[in-house]
Amino acid sequence: MNEARDVPLRRLRLRRPTDSLTDRLWLLRRRWRTLLRLSLATSGSFFVATEVLHHQQAFFAPIAAVLVLIAGAGLRGRTLFELVLGVAIGVLVGELLVIGIGRGPVQMALIVVLTVVASTLLGLKGLAMTQAASSSVLLAAVLPVAGAGNPAVTRFLDALLGGVAGLAAILLIPRNPVRDIDREVQRILNQLADILSSIAQALRTVDPELADVQLATARQMQPQVEVMTSTAASATEIARMSPVRWRQRDHVRSYVATVRDLDNAVRDTRVLARKSSTLLRRGEPVPAGLEQAISALAKAFRIFADDLSERDDFDEARDALVEAARLATTALTARMTINNATIAAQVRSLAADLLYASGSTRAEIDEKLDFG
Structure with missing residues (x-):
């Protein structure tokens, strides 16, 4: 029985390393769909947010697209939709809290906690909740420019736009x-x-x-x-x-x-x-x-x-x-x-x-x- 137990270890030792330049080039070649999705979703969502909706700080659109495409890789459809919703909800709840209580270290802690609470009550969990909390932290740390409109609305729309763009890229450029x-x-x-x-x-x-x-x-x-x-x-x-x-x-x-x-x-x-x-x-x-x-x-x-x-x-x-x-x-x-x-x-x-x-x-x- 010792030989049977040693089989996985022998296989592990015989496995070819995956950190050579050739292996990395092979991996890069396999990721052509991901690269195409990222380029189209980020640029497309940013263009719509800035040129069509005229948002001055539209960074949440491409960020949300990247989150959905990278963090959501391989996820089931329902989880992907939850991820899009989680990013958008995190932005909306966080920005509303920032408007109400301002920015600062204490406010940052409160914003993250309340965003997680709101996400839990909305049924979000796992990766969707993580992205909701991350989004709230990001917007709490970035000051909106003067005259950019209501940041809660614009940033929510940007996040939703980027998430939808990422989801559309997955559906229109799918794996086989x-x-x-x-x-x-x-x-x-x-x-x-x-x-x-x-x-x-x-x-x-x-x-x-x-x-x-x-x-x-x-x-x-x-x-x-x-x-x-x-x-x-x-x-x-x-x-x-x-x-x-x-x-x-x-x-x-x-x-x-x-x-x-x-x-x-x-x-x-x-x-x-x-x-x-x-x-x-x-x-x-x-x-x-x-x-x-x-x-x-x-x-x-x-x-x-x-x-x-x-x-x-x-x-x-x-x-x-x-x-x-x-x-x-x-x-x-x-x-x-x-x-x-x-x-x-x-x-x-x-x-x-x-x-x-x-x-x-x-x-x-x-x-x-x-x-x-």
Whole structure:
């Protein structure tokens, strides 16, 4: 088990550094959407605030746009709207308080506290509340110019304008939701296929340590599942809200439909790995054909990944999954143990997980996996 515990540390040591100039250039190239959004949202909101609304101190417009685009990166739609509202509310409440009580160290403390109180009563929390407090601090520290009109109104409008500009930039220059969710789903599917292939090798070579390593790897996959789930939710919102991505809604929907079943597949793989390790450590004989069934299942996972990415009809993947389940069932002999029976059952469960993900109904799966 020490080897299993050392796996994450070895991977960490082998990971390539990300602070080289090449890595930074690669990261910069990936951020082209963020750079374009920032330039358009800040300049656009500042232009409208100064040239259309004739505000003399319109710094809150570009600041609010930057806050929404940077602090709101990757946030869900509702949270983004709350962030826009939080910035604007922080400006309005803070400026009204400044008008009433003036500026100074004591007033600054009171303004921040009362802004947080007002934000809480309005239902804002987390990042939205943080930005509300930050906005109130900024305006309390900056004196408005004489003759610039009512600062509470102008600064509130500027903040709201900048926030809306940032939100519009996100919707009009969105990320590719299909590519985002495909990356996470493919990562899960390929890692599961690798784990299954290694478990099959462990059974073939009677190597309990290799099975232990795969069990440790499977146990470490839950954060990836959570990232995949979050990405699926964000991709769904982008495809629904952004006119630029409306045509991708069906493709995104097909990915999202697999997420829950892939979560189940990760859990089933952990059980399979644990039982394989137990079987090998107890010296139980490996039924002939069981490792072939797991190898076939790993191949089926890779076929499913290709079918999902290419929007195929899953016929080849379904056939491969059924074949893996058949091999597992026929591998069981009269000398069954709880471990080899559980392994075979988990192969069937994993096949069912992906059959569900491919759109098969419960009745269809029961019929396909009935080898009696």
